[in-house]
Amino acid sequence: DGSRFFALGEMMPLHADDGIHIGYLKILRDRTDQRLATDVLQQQTDLLQTVADHVSEAVFQLDLDGVVTFANRRAHTMLGWDAGMLIGQDLHEAAHHHYPDGRPFPASECNFVEAIREGKVLREREATFFRQDGTPVEMICSNAPIFRGEVLVGAVLTVSDVTKRRQDERRLQELNETLGELVAERTQERDRIWQVSQDMLGVADANGVWISINPAWPRILGWDYGEIIGKTSEWLEHPDDREKTRAEVDRLAAGGLTLAFENRFRARDGSYRTLSWTAVPVEGLLYCVSRDVTEEKERAASLLQTEEALRQSQKLEAVGQLTGGVAHDFNNLLTVIKSSTDLLKRPDLTEERRERYIGAISDTVDRAAKLTGQLLAFARRQALRPEVFDANQSVQAIGDMVATLTGARIEVAIRIEDESCRISADPSQFDTALVNMAVNARDAMDGEGRLTIAVDRASTIPALRSHPEQAGDFVRIALSDTGTGIPADQLDRIFEPFFTTKGVGQGTGLGLSQVFGFAKQSGGEVLVESEVGRGTTFSLYLPRATIEGSSLEDAASSEPTVDGRGTCVLVVEDNREVGLFSTQTLEELGYSTHWVANASEALLALAAKPIAYDVVFSDVVMPGMNGVELGREIRRLYPGLPVVLTSGYSHVLAQESDHGFQLLQKPYSVEQLSRLLSKAASRKRRKRVGGR
Template sequence: METERRSQLLLNAVKDYAIYLLDTAGFVVSWNPGAERFKGYTADEIIGEHFSRFYTPEDRATGLPMRALEAAAAEGKFESEGWRLRKDGTRFWANVVIDPVHDEDGTLIGFAKVTRDISDKKEAERALFRSEQQFRLLVQGVRDYAIYMLDPDGNVSSWNAGAQAIKGYTAEEIIGTHFSRFYIPADRDRGEPAKALHTALIHGTFEKEALRLRKDGTTFWAHVVIDPIYDDAGALTGFTKITRDVTERRRAQEELDTAREALAHSQKMEAIGRLTGGVAHDFNNLLTVIRSSADLLQLPNQSEEKRQRYIAAIAETADRAAQLTGHLLAFARRQPLEPETFAVGDRVLGLERLIITTVGSPVRVEVEVADDAGCVTADPNQFESAVLNIAINARDAMPDGGVLRITARNVTHVPSVRRHAAVDGAFVAVDISDSGTGMDAETQGRIFEPFFTTKAVGRGTGLGLSQAYGFAKQSGGEIGVRSTPGHGSTFTIYLPRAAAAPTAEPLTPAVLRHALPTQRVLMVEDNEVVGRFARTLLEELGQTTTWATNGESALRLLEESNGGFDLVFTDVVMPGISGIDLAKEVERRWPHCRVVLTSGYSHVLAEEGNHGFPLLRKPYSLDKLMSVLGVAPAAKLAS
């Protein structure tokens, strides 16, 4: 009795399940509160009634209630889901379990029936099903994207209309085949399909643009995204693959790039035309001086004083021509620099007297150097030229006088200059400020172009600022300008700060002249005029000189003499064996021979030092050549 009482209390406490008993014919013999809550009947209303009243008319018509009892009796259990009726006639989705009940002798005495209202679960499933259907319709309706799935091995397991439109295959043709068939043969041979899946697994996604194949064998540019798919347990179930045909976009981009290249080429040709005109103008002026001086030297009865004046004019004009070439190369970042580590403050202070003399008395020069202004590794001569060129421009911007202020300081930030990104780091900044006329935005956008000048004809070449620009950029730095019309301008040169100590001053040619050794020199030069001149110079300096006109003949002379030369002085750009290749062969076979290269070709000069040999730039002076001859054989030249 106590056990039955406890069981009844337990059944009465259950509110989420309808738990009740049926007799063998299906009539209700017990009823718990959960059954009353689900179905709406009280125990008095339902006990003694047949349980089939809970079924829909359709299910009753098919005899489902009795078949359920028969199945439970025969199989030991019946379970199903379906619509059931409440007292008020509304329906709910029920999970039903019917178990047979036997007495001690094993005789069937009825059935235990447990029902649960799972309408919410059913509605969620239906909502999910509707969502999946809508998503499936959405995917199938997309025609601009190929959206399909792969199994873990890369075989196609679904196929939308966009995939058929882009690739040409129907679903029946492609499902079950490997997605590698869309790759061009070269990519398949390189294993690109497997790499794509591997990348998706490792990084969570794979994205790329590449050529893909259509069914008809034609190719198209595809933007491809592959993502792995995992189930709730974290196991890989396959991949989603989205492909878009971007052929038209790429074609449009290529056309745009072509148009940009054409525009850039047009602008380049315009700049070259302006550049060529400026170079021709300046060089013709210089050549006029040289030619006139040479003609005057040939006149009879010239006094020694005049001859020396004409010779000095030729030498000075040649230096100016070399300087003009250097300015052009500096703008193109092809200027061969001779870097040294020097203290910027010392150089700026050392320029003060020269700048004061250059700008003249109407301009007041103020120089301020921070005590901690650091060192840089750059070409000191080019640095001084850059500062002096900007100072001269500042003077011209102050025709009635003004203030020129030059400062040097350490900075840790280079601001954005000419739309370049700002840079953090250790730099030395040199500011050159004036109180002059200033510049508008259009002028500031062109001031670093070669031969661009706002000065009157004959007052400037337009190369000063381009030299400063080229020097700063080639030295790993930057140059910026701030200016407002009527309020002056400030140019700032930024150079990377160096940790090393300043470089020691090299020996001067005057010192070397007193101890110039006599050496056996093999000179290699393919230009006859330059060769004759260089051989004369070397012989005048007391050198035993042999002239070879190309690398092949130089090697023969070295072989015949078993490397019997102290110095091989060779041009770089020659037909056949180049000077660099010759130098490497000499270094390998006759290591006792010192090699010095010489060239005036900008490409070679821009790569100075990459070959590992000293390089003497053309045009070279007597002092420079003496420096080459006076350095000990084991030394390496920087010039």
């Protein structure tokens, strides 16, 4: 039928009877089924080899003597053999020849060769194999016997490499042991801390019920362990602290991060201990640390009282020094005035002497006014009249006067900026501050040396005393001398009123105090740098003005006394003597006057005769409504009526200057009073004419 078949052929020679070779006889045997069976077997063998080479375990087939009849790729790589080289090897001998000490293969408590011969099945037994280079490999082994029919012919051995796993397990075990030792040590430390801590340690539930406390609780509060455990702290808390404590505990239990506050707990002896608490929530429990700060609080309170007492003592000392200085200087001035008035009473007094004594009284009054002005400037209570002016021009203008003050043996050098350095300050006080610093420098140089006055711009005021560095736009006026310098222990005192290192009668000790007060009240600062034997530099820092300004009218003009006839003045003065003197003075100058004692009476007088008065002349410091408040009310009710204010001192004026009103400082001269009132009244008359 044309199909093929597989045959096994044999060739046999043929001979005749006489032995002559006559040919061959070919005998064929049909082997088709056998060939097919062989092919199937080969295919199955190839498939088995492929599967075995791709599993992660080593697979061995051994005969009853332990000889390898099959080994997959993993078996060769695991033991370090080249491919196919394990076939025919005695598995025991293949590894044994590297080890002269005779260790069995595999090195384990279980002998697999014996198990194979006995037909035993072993599952996941631990063993140690050795690579060809001698490296140990830790294994998990299992075997299964192979039978042909009922005859045992060998076994299959599967091996898993667990070397890395075992190493990891050993490392983990070592780590656990180390960690266990560390935990044990930390536990012992925690227990020791718990026992010996001076702070109160405790664990409470979310409701604030104490679960555990350390021995510091009984030691600090005196209550026994059993009296606190199982309860909240409410019965211990000071009544004034319960609401705060409950709120903190609730906040912490609700998920707050940390509790930190103070409260008071009642001790067994009835006293209250102040406790500082810190607590954190962990898995529904509150872990708390409380420190007894009772003694710290008491020490702090005691220290505060001591510091307050020291401050009061220092204040009294300063007041004593200030009072003594004021009393000394004013008594000197009053002595001159008293002596002059006594001499004026003498009947045989000549006109020349009379004028001399009157001049002495006038000069002494001016000196007294200057003294009070310096005191007010130091205290930053001087009523300033700020103007915008160029510091360069003012320093240049006052240079000649400074040179006259210092004397011919002191060289005065002035260095100014090319660019304008405008400031907003009281020009009179500015000039006084420069003169005071120049006189101080002159005295430090004992009349001979060099004084340099420099003006420049600065972007910062250096850190000084207790103040940090201050950034801004400033003008710096620096006076540097070549004098004896100031010792370091006196630098912090040189601005104190009446503090001086000069001899008796050589100075009041108020010059630098005026500089200090003027700088502070003007929004600036004064800095001193000095080196003993080398000289001193005073630096006056004032805020730089960004806009031009106009000068206020100068009440001390050199204009002559003005006749006041035709001008009616409403005088508001609560002091009887001053009121009488003021009205009498004005009447002698030709003014008509009406004097009232306070602001309420002034408003009533104006309401009765609103057009009768040309100007209101009012003191600032009065009971009830002060002069500034009265001026504002008059401005609101009678917009065209001018108001002139006068004061020897007023904190209202010190804080906000003149509030836009004309201001006459006490003590004032008759000429100053007449000129200022006349100017104010003339403005009103000009407005009336313009209104017509």
